[in-house]
Amino acid sequence: MLTPATEISVQGDWGMRELLLNVLTLLAGRLSLSMSPKEVEGDRLLTELRALTGVLVKEWSSVSGGVSVLGVGGSAGRTKSLAVQRGEISTAGLREYLHELLERVRRLGFVGVILHFNNLELLARRDPSRLATFFEEVRDVLQTPNVYFVFVGYSGMFQQIIVPQERVRSIFFGRAIHLPPLSREEVHQAIARRYQLLAARPKRWIPPVDDPVVDYLYEVFRGRIRFIMDAITSLVAYLPEGMTGTLAAEATQSLLEQLTWERVQNVLTETELTVLRAAVHEVRFTNSSLVKATGKGKQNIAKYVNRLLDLHLIHPAERRGRNVYYEISPDLALLRPRSKGT
Numbered sequence: 001m002l003t004p005a006t007e008i009s010v011q012g013d014w015g016m017r018e019l020l021l022n023v024l025t026l027l028a029g030r031l032s033l034s035m036s037p038k039e040v041e042g043d044r045l046l047t048e049l050r051a052l053t054g055v056l057v058k059e060w061s062s063v064s065g066g067v068s069v070l071g072v073g074g075s076a077g078r079t080k081s082l083a084v085q086r087g088e089i090s091t092a093g094l095r096e097y098l099h100e101l102l103e104r105v106r107r108l109g110f111v112g113v114i115l116h117f118n119n120l121e122l123l124a125r126r127d128p129s130r131l132a133t134f135f136e137e138v139r140d141v142l143q144t145p146n147v148y149f150v151f152v153g154y155s156g157m158f159q160q161i162i163v164p165q166e167r168v169r170s171i172f173f174g175r176a177i178h179l180p181p182l183s184r185e186e187v188h189q190a191i192a193r194r195y196q197l198l199a200a201r202p203k204r205w206i207p208p209v210d211d212p213v214v215d216y217l218y219e220v221f222r223g224r225i226r227f228i229m230d231a232i233t234s235l236v237a238y239l240p241e242g243m244t245g246t247l248a249a250e251a252t253q254s255l256l257e258q259l260t261w262e263r264v265q266n267v268l269t270e271t272e273l274t275v276l277r278a279a280v281h282e283v284r285f286t287n288s289s290l291v292k293a294t295g296k297g298k299q300n301i302a303k304y305v306n307r308l309l310d311l312h313l314i315h316p317a318e319r320r321g322r323n324v325y326y327e328i329s330p331d332l333a334l335l336r337p338r339s340k341g342t
Contacts, residue, residue: 001109001110001111001112001113001114002027002030002105002108002112002113002114003030003035003113003114003115003116003146004026004027004029004030004115004116005026005029005030006026007116007117008022008023008116008117008118008275009117009118009119009135010117010118010120010122010123011119011123012122012123012130013268014134014138015134015137015138016091016137016138016140016141017091017094019138019141020091020094020095020098020141021052021053021094022274023098023115024049024052024053024054024094024097024098024101024326025049026089026115027098027105027113028045028046028049028050028053028101030044031101031104031105031108032046034108045097045100045101045104048097049101052089052094052097065214066068068191068223080139095141095144098141098144099144102144102145102147106146111146111222112146112147112148112150113147114143114148114150114240115147115148115149115150116150116152117149117150117151117152118151118152119152120151120152120153120157121153121154121157121315122312124153124154124157124160124161124267127164128160128161131157131161132161132164132165133167134168135161135162135165135168136165136168139167139168139171142171156176157176158172158175158176159176162176175283181222181223181224181225182223182225183223184215184223185219186221187214187218187225187228188211188214190225191214191225191228191229191232192207194229195207201302206246207246208232208236208239208246209232209235209246209247209252210246210247210248210249212248213232213247213248213249213252214232216249216252216253217231217232220334220336221330221333224330227330227331227333230331231256231334234256234259235247235252235255235256235259238255238259238304257334257335258333260331260332260334261335262337264276264313264332268307268311271296271304271306272307272308274294275290275294275296275301275304275305275308276308276313276314276328277329278293278294279308279314279326280328280332280335280336281293281336281337283327284317284318284325284327285325285326285327286323286324286325286326287301287302287305287324288323290304290305292313305326312329313328313329313332314326314327314328314329315327315329
């Protein structure tokens with residue numbers, strides 16, 4: 001089975017066209033990896049897909065010439081011109097390109113393609129109907145032969161989004177697979193394996209953080225390895241170039257909190273930060289609890305909560321009667337006050 005090097009992040013405004021364009025881009029890129037730049041440049045299919053899914057720069061040579069006003073002397077030479085082209089095509093045309101790509105994949109000896117989609121929870125947090133509409137629109141594409149679509153979502157998504165839609169439910173096979181968080185030992189093993197795979201020298205690599213840091217992140221993120229790895233990546237990106245060695249827990253906890261605050265400070269006003277700080281100190285909160293914590297009016301709090309929802313910094317957790325309870329997004333758990341000894 002062939003699979004692209006990266007997963008596909010679903011966006012809120014996606015429909016069939018956006019899905020196809022992203023699939024074509026990644027598949028074409030994956031096929032190009034096994035070809036030389038010259039082969040890619042001369043490949044009709046890949047060239048057309050580059051024009052459709054991105055920007056294609058065309059270059060050609062032409063002969064120019066000139067004659068002086070007096071008819072004496074002249075000039076001639078070759079010039080190069082560049083043109084940037086963007087393609088427009090119907091969804092039916094995009095599906096034809098997908099079938100042509102799949103035929104190319106089969107000729108290379110693969111039996112099919114696996115496509116991995118994530119970030120579905122971001123579509124559903126504010127309005128689950130957006131995610132339901134997405135599946136309804138792309139239903140026909142999901143039935144493409146020899147393509148296996150893997151959607152990674154939140155617990156309960158299948159029951160909430162897929163089951164109520166008869167047309168969509170009919171194309172899914174079996175039941176949704178629920179994967180519990182990895183154990184602490186499994187997380188350590190998975191991270192060590194990733195280090196080995198990414199190391200420039202497989203048998204000579206230095207872990208960027210020590211085991212207590214991984215244990216701390218495991219507790220903060222409740223075993224969710226996606227957020228653990230993101231936190232480690234943030235640390236590595238922050239380190240000065242050329243630095244070698246392993247960061248200890250004492251140095252990393254405050255640094256991770258600082259980096260997380262800097263990220264949200266770039267998109268929030270001072271007042272919005274005040275509301276977020278109040279939210280961070282509560283496990284679950286409502287508009288009313290934020291009013292008490294901040295002393296701000298109900299209407300203002302509702303405005304700030306909507307802003308935090310739009311930025312995916314908080315999300316609805318449950319509804320009790322007329323009250324909606326919210327939680328901070330998992331990646332902001334680093335901002336919670338640390339208990340002694342952690």
